[in-house]
Amino acid sequence: MERPRWAPSEVDIDTPSIARVYDYWIGGTHNFPVDRALASRVSDANPVLARTLRANRAFLRRAVRELSALGIRQFLDIGSGIPAEGNVHDVALAAHPDSTVVYVDIDPVAVAHGRAILADEPRAAVFQGDLHKPREILDAQDTRRLIDFDRPVALILAAVLHFVPDGDDPRALVEQYTDRLVPGSHLVISHAGAETVPRTAPEAAERYRGAVSEVIWRDTAELTALFAGHSLLAPGVVRAPAWRPEPGEQPDPELAMLAGVAVKAPAR
Template identity: 80%
Template structure:
């Protein structure tokens, strides 16, 4: 077992328990971040032991997100609403967006109070980004939150990011209608970015990756290309459509692993 840290870093507020694992910090460890503690790393290794591909899949998801933000910034989008963001540590949406255009604004939302507490500490000196606690199912509260209204102008295009979050929404909760609660009021030219556990064809038995991740978080629903494409509604998919996350606009220096079970895509809202 790893020895417990004796010093609390500035990004870990006093009210946060650093000796009890947090799934937000476990995720941070899996993607190669530095915002985690021994208890988080111990749980991360335990969960990943049964599925070595899980950390690589989540790293591919984060890499896709960075590429999507760069692509959308190049198309002129300057506002980003990231729901289910986790800890907004270095290399996240605000870093990529602000590196492209210093006038970008980013709002992060997560249901995990630990992720939000760490995020507030990390973003304390960044007026162009904010984070607050919110529930994906309560769209009105998120869209009307003071942080959202302060930073985002919904009269202009906004990129709505739902990265690795909709696979926790079962069909019985109508994920298409849930997404629509956020997208119906977005201006033409806005974007929708989704990544999701899945494959071109989903096996009948729950994949081991889903079972392992479920033990640490909650039930994971796999969907196939057709099902994920349907969640974009009437938004127009950008090329190459819905594909495995590593294959979506890979960087020239990338060596994408097309076997990783994470689908992804981005789409634009057409003019009425």
């Protein structure tokens, strides 16, 4: 097929990319027939997955709007995927044109597409980075250019910490990031899970696990623990569709994704 202008020349458009599959699932346009074919096969075996990911993205948009209204102007989104339409920078810049956004993802395909999308947007940047290497991300050139850590920042860890096993101490990993943030900063987390996760993962968990990399489900208490040192905004840690839904919106009860937003408390 003919390569569209938004597809970087170094990206293979004939081989499926999980980043573009994700983009398709959440309603994006930065994907190709080969990606949509893979998405269809996975969705046939995991019918709730695409709805779950769309609910996660909708939660993220609502969270960014809420934080923009609270005065946050800087956003650091780690594990961002392709920063296509309706992502953090669109929401934040629509609310306040002086906002800045840094996206980080480990997937080179997502980063390549992201750079093409953001080529004419000086208030946002994307670069390749590993969640497990906080210092490299926090000290990266694009981070230093767009994020002033002397002012409040929104740290976004949406649908990424469920890839961090308990043995890697996800709470300590989060704290390596939040230690750099000043009081008044906010932490946004969404995570595969349920209010209570039984010893044997429920069928929905098995379907989700079969579609992506190894996923660790966590319950409300476990996710709440990742917000240590922060005060949760109402309604606390809840299923993602139930976090400040739009007026008249009916949250889908099948979707197994927890979410919360919290503010960093002043040092005692």
